Amino acid sequence: MEMNEKKTAELFKALCDENRIKILKLLQSGEKCACRLNEEISVTQPTMSHHMKVLCDSGIVVGRKEGKWMHYSISQEGAKAAVDILSQLTNVQTEQKESCC
Secondary structure (H helix, E strand, O other), rough: OOHHHHHHHHHHHEEEEEEEHHHHHOOOOOEEHHHHHHHHHHOOHHHHHHHHHHHHHOEEEEEEEEEEEOOOOOOOOHHHHHHHHHHHOOOOOOOOOOOOO
């Protein structure tokens, strides 16, 4: 998988907020309705919508509409892609031909 810097930045943006981390922890036990997430995380509805947009744009969370409610869950494909990206970014390449100094 080739690393796209824009998508990588979106992923890390999704992971760099305390409330979004709390949301991911809540989603670990399975799909949750937006109203349930809003009860657990003390933010306004527009703020919750923003957090969910950031998480969905990153690919780590997926949403589905049921009637007037949105239900969210962790995307297994998105989670695997996140692990792969972090692995690529932290893979130390031992054979460097150029000297930095």
